[in-house]
Amino acid sequence: MTTLAIPSLSADKNFSAEQQRYLEGFFAGVTAGGVSFADLSGTSAAKPTVPEGPALEDLTKEERIKRELHPFDAIEQLVMDARWNAKPEPESIFRYKWNGLFWLNPVKDGYMCRLRIPGGVVKSYQLRELAAITHELTSGYIQITTRNNFQIRLIEPKNCPEVLRRIQSCGLHSKGAGADNIRNITMNPCAGYDPHEIIDVRPLVNELATLIIASKEFYDLPRKFNIAYDGGGLISAVEDTNDIGASAVKIGENNDGIEPGVYFRIALGGVTGHQTFASDWGVIVKPEQLNDVMVALLRVFIKHGDRTNRKKARFKYVVEGMGLNGVLTETETFLPFKLTCLSPESAIQERRSFTQQGHSHVGIFAQKQEDLVYVGATVPVGQMTAKQMERIADLAESYGSGEVRLTVWQNFIIPNVKSAYAATLAKSLRKLGFPCEQSNVKSGFVACTGNRYCKFAASDTKGHAIAMMEYLDKRVKLDNPVNIHFTGCAHSCAQHFMGDIGLLGTKVKSDSGEGYHITVGGGFGENRKIGRQIFSGVPFESLGTTLETMLKGFLKKRSPEESFHAF
Ligand code: SF4
Numbered sequence: 001m002t003t004l005a006i007p008s009l010s011a012d013k014n015f016s017a018e019q020q021r022y023l024e025g026f027f028a029g030v031t032a033g034g035v036s037f038a039d040l041s042g043t044s045a046a047k048p049t050v051p052e053g054p055a056l057e058d059l060t061k062e063e064r065i066k067r068e069l070h071p072f073d074a075i076e077q078l079v080m081d082a083r084w085n086a087k088p089e090p091e092s093i094f095r096y097k098w099n100g101l102f103w104l105n106p107v108k109d110g111y112m113c114r115l116r117i118p119g120g121v122v123k124s125y126q127l128r129e130l131a132a133i134t135h136e137l138t139s140g141y142i143q144i145t146t147r148n149n150f151q152i153r154l155i156e157p158k159n160c161p162e163v164l165r166r167i168q169s170c171g172l173h174s175k176g177a178g179a180d181n182i183r184n185i186t187m188n189p190c191a192g193y194d195p196h197e198i199i200d201v202r203p204l205v206n207e208l209a210t211l212i213i214a215s216k217e218f219y220d221l222p223r224k225f226n227i228a229y230d231g232g233g234l235i236s237a238v239e240d241t242n243d244i245g246a247s248a249v250k251i252g253e254n255n256d257g258i259e260p261g262v263y264f265r266i267a268l269g270g271v272t273g274h275q276t277f278a279s280d281w282g283v284i285v286k287p288e289q290l291n292d293v294m295v296a297l298l299r300v301f302i303k304h305g306d307r308t309n310r311k312k313a314r315f316k317y318v319v320e321g322m323g324l325n326g327v328l329t330e331t332e333t334f335l336p337f338k339l340t341c342l343s344p345e346s347a348i349q350e351r352r353s354f355t356q357q358g359h360s361h362v363g364i365f366a367q368k369q370e371d372l373v374y375v376g377a378t379v380p381v382g383q384m385t386a387k388q389m390e391r392i393a394d395l396a397e398s399y400g401s402g403e404v405r406l407t408v409w410q411n412f413i414i415p416n417v418k419s420a421y422a423a424t425l426a427k428s429l430r431k432l433g434f435p436c437e438q439s440n441v442k443s444g445f446v447a448c449t450g451n452r453y454c455k456f457a458a459s460d461t462k463g464h465a466i467a468m469m470e471y472l473d474k475r476v477k478l479d480n481p482v483n484i485h486f487t488g489c490a491h492s493c494a495q496h497f498m499g500d501i502g503l504l505g506t507k508v509k510s511d512s513g514e515g516y517h518i519t520v521g522g523g524f525g526e527n528r529k530i531g532r533q534i535f536s537g538v539p540f541e542s543l544g545t546t547l548e549t550m551l552k553g554f555l556k557k558r559s560p561e562e563s564f565h566a567f
Pocket residue numbers: 448449450451454455456457458487488489490491492493494
């Protein structure tokens with residue numbers, strides 16, 4: 001592809017009078033298929049803002065790029081790139097992430113588009129349109145991410161505006177899906193259906209997502225930000241790996257004068273890539289106050305996050321710098337009410353009255369609604385074709401209510417299925433390549449994008465995970481579920497530190513040149529633990545035998561009742 005130097009639209013003199021007239025009309029909000037390009041930017045009022053605090057010259061390069069031109073205003077440049085099918089300029093690469101577009105070069109010439117799907121709830125008509133976009137304008141594959149979200153890949157520059165327009169036209173978004181923004185909000189994938197849950201968090205997730213997507217204030221964070229809401233159901237939202245994780249608790253009578261009812265405990269500063277789980281804040285919040293507190297915490301981060309050093313810019317460092325009490329005092333300055341504190345050791349919470357089961361999103365489970373079940377299917381390493389996605393939409397409509405939920409384990413659930421039809425649906429899903437039977441080996445594989453599409457990756461994580469899945473499934477019979485997480489670099493998108501077995505890609509001397517550092521003993525939720533590294537630089541060629549030996553060794557030497565995460 002030829003690279004053209006495309007002048008910015010602000011340099012009007014570079015265009016002929018005719019071109020200029022066309023451009024002025026075009027960017028004044030001419031509607032294309034129901035959505036205007038002004039809508040695509042979403043922030044016609046957005047202005048570069050200068051944060052309080054550091055002088056301009058002390059800001060990181062990324063902060064200066066943001067301030068020179070608001071990333072949403074770079075939509076004009078994106079459209080110009082599309083007109084000439086041109087590669088983006090380096091600064092545009094950073095800005096386009098605000099529209100969820102990631103330039104894949106040097107791995108491939110093209111973009112990946114990450115959506116945002118609050119809580120991972122999608123409808124069949126959205127799946128169909130996404131399948132059509134994927135089939136017509138991308139590599140043909142869709143991937144489920146570890147933030148119950150979708151990504152599509154290899155979009156040519158000329159197709160970017162059309163992809164963005166079509167994503168919006170079916171009620172989905174990609175705004176703020178990358179860079180210094182609040183990423184997709186995650187929740188328990190069967191919220192509203194799970195008979196075990198303490199509270200249905202969907203309304204809270206939707207309210208917060210609307211606030212975040214619509215407010216320009218939240219498109220200028222010092223760094224990325226993750227939020228998860230856990231309503232206390234059978235399947236965790238893995239909330240303690242987030243910058244903020246809110247977990248529902250039930251408080252009974254006679255507890256330090258606290259009114260009985262449902263509250264949320266809040267944990268702060270989790271970043272598994274930095275080997276840190278979120279710490280309990282010692283605060284409980286009523287559901288109706290939860291989003292006010294979230295917004296206040298976001299404002300604390302916007303005000304105090306480090307904009308002079310990207311490595312120290314995550315919320316975890318604000319928490320470490322101010323301490324949990326300091327964050328509390330500062331948060332209250334943004335709130336019209338005082339926060340209610342508990343000691344972190346407080347015994348007055350009743351979180352879950354049962355133990356979460358491993359891989360419990362895979363299989364057939366009763367809903368709280370009479371005679372309805374949800375059916376969870378495994379998607380090998382979270383990847384599917386457009387055709388498979390269309391078929392999932394058909395099945396969700398035929399057997400369920402047309403709704404599909406994505407999980408942080410890169411799998412999906414079809415809810416609202418009459419129990420009499422569950423086995424038929426499971427059979428159809430299996431035929432489609434998505435088994436609904438729990439496999440202690442196969443159901444717990446998670447893999448990040450890997451070097452087929454991600455420039456940071458040291459290894460082909462998805463390809464290797466599929467190979468290991470098949471290899472181990474034939475050779476090892478486990479009586480307990482094991483989670484195996486493949487991540488291609490230290491950013492740890494697949495959260496290898498919390499896997500029973502975690503694999504971190506690295507370059508090695510071998511035929512493939514690709515290998516892994518291996519950690520064991522990670523966990524989340526009730527078993528939260530950062531895994532410890534036991535092998536370094538194991539070449540892919542010997543990974544199968546290494547994992548097989550580890551798993552067989554565990555089966556032979558474990559003490560009774562010992563699970564892999566404690567190994
Ligand atoms: Fe890319 Fe690294 Fe994330 Fe994998 S963990 S998708 S290699 S950035």
